[in-house]
Amino acid sequence: MKTITQLGIFNNKIASLTYLFVIFISLGTFAQNTGDPNGEGDDRMKIIMEFTSTDLNVREIEVIADNNATSNYDLDFDVQLNNALSQDMYWMIGGAKFTQQGIDEISTETVLPLGIKTDMYGMNSIAIDKLENMPSTTKTFLHDKDLDVYFDLADGAYEVNLAAGEYNNRFELVFQAPETLGLTNSQLNDKSIRVFYNNSTSQINVQNKSNVKIEGVEVYAINGQRVYAENTINSRDSIKVNTYNMGTGAYIVLAKTETHVETQKIIIH
Template identity: 25%
Template sequence: MKQKHLILWSFINLVPFVCLSKIIPIASFGAQMANKGIIKMAPSTQDYFDNDYSNKETHANKTGLRLNDSFICDCNTSKTKSRVTSEVDEPDRFIRIGYEDPEMFYRQIVLGFLPNSPATLDFNLGYDAVMLDPREDEMFYIIENDLTRKYVIQGVGSYDVSYEFPIGLKIGKEGIHTIILDGIENFEDDIYIKDNLLNKSYNLSESNFSLNLPPGDYLNRFSIVFGNPTSKSTLDNADTIAKKNLRVYYSNNKIVINNKNNLELSDVSIFNTVGQKIIDLNKTDLRQQKTKIPFMYQQGLYVVKVESGQNKKTFKIIN
């Protein structure tokens, strides 16, 4: 097999499929193709199809969608071409984000902004695609907080810089997991990965984001955001707590909050690395200068988030 172009049927006027131009062997394509060194691709639109998709009319009747146009992926140039064109004032915008696991498997997911479509931030039939073949290590979109479904494509309406798109990470193997900005179309703002637990953002437009987390499902920790989410006000809020010399540390099976300057604390939450809240203390529990919280959890890294009114600061502790 010498050809380097694959032509697949896709939905008209919907989000283009994903081209994996730098894949390392994928089980679904077979070891034989991998051994021959053929450049491979895994289109997201495969997720729309059932087992019998050779009859386009049959599938169209099932979905209510027309399958009468094709997309061509040139895996040498990583450019996607469509025979479908539209004359609109605001162009469609696309963001392609890649994920690479420790075994060098590569997955690409797509976010599309389609201003002249009925797509919303909720699930949209024909614009959002479910991943049918998730691996032990995966990255995917989470739509409508439905944690039972993993989406490889999310299509919405017009772009808004304030939008946040939750992504899930399923980590089965320890090692370096990398998130990469593969490409953009008609997009100018910087794209960030936001760590909701640590309240930090990482600029994918400047560099890849690599992380090494324990195996588990990270379903509410990370989001795709835009602009500059780590604003000066956020930094100032953290500094407000730091200036009060508030300390958080672990000692003798307890997490200690040393608040010698009597900063009024409104909430203290403790999270594990998966992002699960395991302890929550409210204002009435935090009136002493030194608060000792019994902590008998498994050894590892934990995050303590301290809030004082609108001010927030996170502390990492190892027990």
């Protein structure tokens, strides 16, 4: 009986030492993943994005730069979204949805695809909630591929009307923008282009007040459906768009010039 008791004590000591060893290894791995060899802080670059849906639900997602991560799926860094809300935003990695992701670096060449899901028509906004350990020179742009717009998120939230559905190949977070396509709120207030509806002629007028080159005009219904597009205009004259095939209601007009994109909401009646 004495021998059995001593063996039990010995086994308990081995189990305790094994448990402590596992804890020690886990803490060491966590310290390594924070980018601080002492585990005392986290100096990695991090971006937290905020999505506000039509019914004002808020989702935050984050990306972190770590030398141990890759641009593909990483078990130690990426957190998959298993149960998406009816209105939600997420990172897209290899066709799957994630709320957190790690990447090896954040540079001007980095492109991070975003997905949005919504079950109703309405306004949605995408914004930067927080930047951590980012160089002061870093610029962040929301690229709307359908509208070919790069919106500077330092200027505020990007707002877009979306119909019900999933948009998994339309939006992406990028860190540089073609100079002629960058869109900011200050440019939205640029009055070199005036867009208005002329009720007497049933036409949308894109009035060119500063002789800039108008490269294209697109018109979207309030549900997000594109009802008109002409992207090979390349004219310095004013443009007129017939609205005979458009019903009454609100529309968004995008006039693309050689310097910026002008957007204007109009009412056809």
